[in-house]
Amino acid sequence: MADVDRSSNAPSDPFSDQAGIHDERDIIAEATLSVGRNATLTLGTDAVIVLDEGLRSRRGFNCFGCLPQRTTNTRSIPYFNILWAETVKGDLTIHYAKPTSKSPKSSVRVSYINYTLENTTTQSEKAERWAQRLLDRAYGHAQRKKRIKVLINPFGGKGKAVKQHSKEIEPIFAAARCEVDAERTTHRGHAIEIAQNLDINAYDVLASCSGDGLPHECINGLAKKSNAVEALRKVAVVQLPCGTGNGMSWNLNGTGDCSTAALCIVKGVRTPLDLVSITQGDTRTLSFLSQSLGIVAESDLGTENIRWMGDARFYYGFLVRLMGKTLYPVDIAVKTEIEDKQDIKRHYAEQMAKRATQAAISKTDLDGPLDTSTGLGLPPLQYGTVKDPLPIGNGWTPLQHYPNLGNFYCGNMSMMAADAPFFPASLPSDGLMDLVTIDGDIPRRIALDLLLSVPNNAFFDKESVRYRKVSAVRVIPRYGTLADSTAENKKNASRDEGCFAADGEKMPFEAFQLEVHRGLGTVLSRRAGVYEAPGPKAWEDIDGAAIAGTQRL
Ligand SMILES: Nc1ncnc2c1ncn2[C@@H]1O[C@H](COP(=O)(O)OP(=O)(O)OP(=O)(O)O)[C@@H](O)[C@H]1O
Incomplete structure (x- = not known):
């Protein structure tokens, strides 16, 4: 016979008894x-x-x-x-x-x-x-009977989203008494339009049966509202994994299965999520997952012509470029917040300790008063746009030429796909981006070892991986169509057009600036405030609880 819970003092687990019967x-x-x-x-x-x-x-x-x-x-x-x-x-x-x-x-x-x-x-x-x-x-702290607007991309991933929705997702929402309004996307950018026109008082959740492309559009659609800050806080953006990478679902719910993800959404608790502003020319785009330039972006976007290979196209594209030791020269300026890997682990331990002791974020916390001092539109850019003069000092490095860059990879979530914890130290709302840079001219053997180290979470500690916590970055590509005739290392510099990706979506190949906004977005997660990911190796050995409260963040 299972024991009956007799504790009157419920722990922080949101699914513990809240009824409070004391006798x-x-x-x-x-x-x-x-x-x-x-x-x-x-x-x-x-x-x-x-x-x-x-x-x-x-x-x-x-x-x-x-x-x-x-x-x-x-x-x-x-x-x-x-x-x-x-x-x-x-x-x-x-x-x-x-x-x-x-x-x-x-x-x-x-x-x-x-x-x-x-x-x-x-x-x-x-x-x-x-x-x-x-x-x-x-249900614990989770909202019951959520009102969910479901978007279905009929062409996402393997093209099975419509069937997966009707067979595996819809029945779970119905049994949980959720109110569902489902709609298929008919063209690229459709989810942006739907989110932009969404009545934020009529829905609690905006769910995408898709890869990571549709949640990216949903966030950017909400961001187009005149009351963007309110919309991004009120409506939780979630993913029902029907794509190939499904990073959002792996991070928030630890699953790539859409029926399990539906259950996790029914039980999901609201969690604020950092969002990144990308400025290019006069445009501003929000990103929730990653921004990449160099070998990862090229292996993802530059291999669309061999989509028939499925997941293997990424690895094929990666190996081809790795064998050629392709370089992606850039000019780069970074506002670094934490540089040393051990300090990053300490920051992670401290933040995890804080989250373990904090009560789950309540609806009132998330729906509490908004800062209206700058209107309800998107928060102002603290460092201006990529077109403004580069801020000087205050933690910014000067713009430096990086002739032998191989990979620029900036992440806001830990897992980029199943078994791919590229950013193990990332947290949903620590107000920081995790930036990985790797030289493109490291020996091939070491580069291959790096790729193989990702699934067993040994990537972070590799010497050739430069891992920083940053709050802003400016990058000017100097290769492909933006090649500078005076740039060094021309021999191996990529001559292809050049790819820049945000959340796996193709962005214009031009100079960009990134700036993170703490907790601007809202998602639903299995556990409030943390990812379903392993964290950097051995972070548990650091006594985060002892140092919690003594650090700046
Ligand atoms: N009906 C449609 N026809 C064409 N494109 C669409 C349609 N609906 C959505 N899209 C576009 O498809 C793109 C990718 O969407 P999504 O992330 O769902 O799939 P995916 O890229 O195949 O996922 P993954 O990369 O994980 O395989 C988005 O840019 C979106 O605008």
């Missing part, structure tokens, strides 16, 4: 509900326990009576998987998300249990109270 006898009495003569339902620590003689049906092979028969008369359903519970006309029904296999990465499907209650007022009142307590535990 121990009441807790025990209220935790168990008898349904019929042979079945009880009990609110356990992390799961509802179903004890039902009727479940004893699955008899195992008993080998002429030598082996004991399986008596599977109990079943436990984790609170996280509970979608809804209610009593209607003398019946108690619990809908939940049931894994389709025993694998930890299993997808889920809607299932339910149903019991007819004794026809007495006492029994139905008790069942009603019990169902409410179950919902309290199942």
Whole structure:
């Protein structure tokens, strides 16, 4: 029998009991509900326990009576998987998300249990109270019955988003009593238009059945509103992973499976997310995931002609450029905040310690008063645009020529795809970008080792990886169509047109400036304020709790 949760002081886990019944006898009495003569339902620590003689049906092979028969008369359903519970006309029904296999990465499907209650007022009142307590535990701080605008990119990833939505996603939202309004995108940029015109009082969530391209558009659509700051705070942008990389889903929910992601969105808690302004010429674009120039951008965007290769096209493109030791000369100026890798680990430990002790962010916190001093439009750019004179001092390096750059990769989330923690020290809202730069003329053996070090999270500590926490960067490419005839290292400099990518989307190939805005966006995540990612290796060995509060950020 699973133990009943007797603690009156609930921990920070958002799915712990919030009901606050203090009398121990009441807790025990209220935790168990008898349904019929042979079945009880009990609110356990992390799961509802179903004890039902009727479940004893699955008899195992008993080998002429030598082996004991399986008596599977109990079943436990984790609170996280509970979608809804209610009593209607003398019946108690619990809908939940049931894994389709025993694998930890299993997808889920809607299932339910149903019991007819004794026809007495006492029994139905008790069942009603019990169902409410179950919902309290199942949802914790997460908002119930979310109002979700769903966008479906019929051509995203492998082109299966429409089917995945109707078979794997929609039933979960329906069982959780979410209000859903679904719409297919019909052209590039359609999600920007939809988000720009969205009634932010009618929806809590803007969800994309897509890769990372559609959430990028959703954020930029909300940013076009005259009340952009309010819109980006009120409406949580989320992803139902139907693309190939699905970085947003891996970071916030730790899954690339869309049914599991739907469950995570039903249970998701609101989390502020740093957003990055990219200025190019007179335009300003927001980015939530990454900005890349050099080998990663070229391997992603420069291989569209071999899309038939699937995921392999990225690695193929990468290896071709790596073998050629291709260089991507730039001029670069950086406003660095933390330079040393050990200091970055300490910052990460300290921030994680803070998040472990903080209560989850409540709706009131997120919907609290906004800074209206600069209107409700996007926050002003602290360092101007790429067209302004470069700020001098105040942590900015001067604009320096970097003739042998191989990879410029700036990240705001840890995982760029499954098993790809390129930015293990990133946090959703520490107000900093993680910048990786790697020389393009390092020995091929070392470059290959770098690529292979990413899945086992050894990338961060590699000597040839320069990893900085920064708040702003300016980059002027000096190769491809922007090649400077006086630039050094012309021999290996890329002669292709040149690619600059933001969140995996193609951007104009021209000079750009990045500036981060702390917590400007809102997403839903499985755990408030952290990513489902490993962090830089050995960060747990640093006593973050001891140093929390002593640092500047
Ligand atoms: N109906 C449509 N026709 C053409 N393009 C579309 C349509 N709907 C959306 N798009 C565009 O598709 C682009 C990519 O979207 P999305 O991220 O969903 O897929 P993806 O790039 O295939 O994902 P991944 O890179 O993970 O494979 C976006 O720029 C978006 O504007």
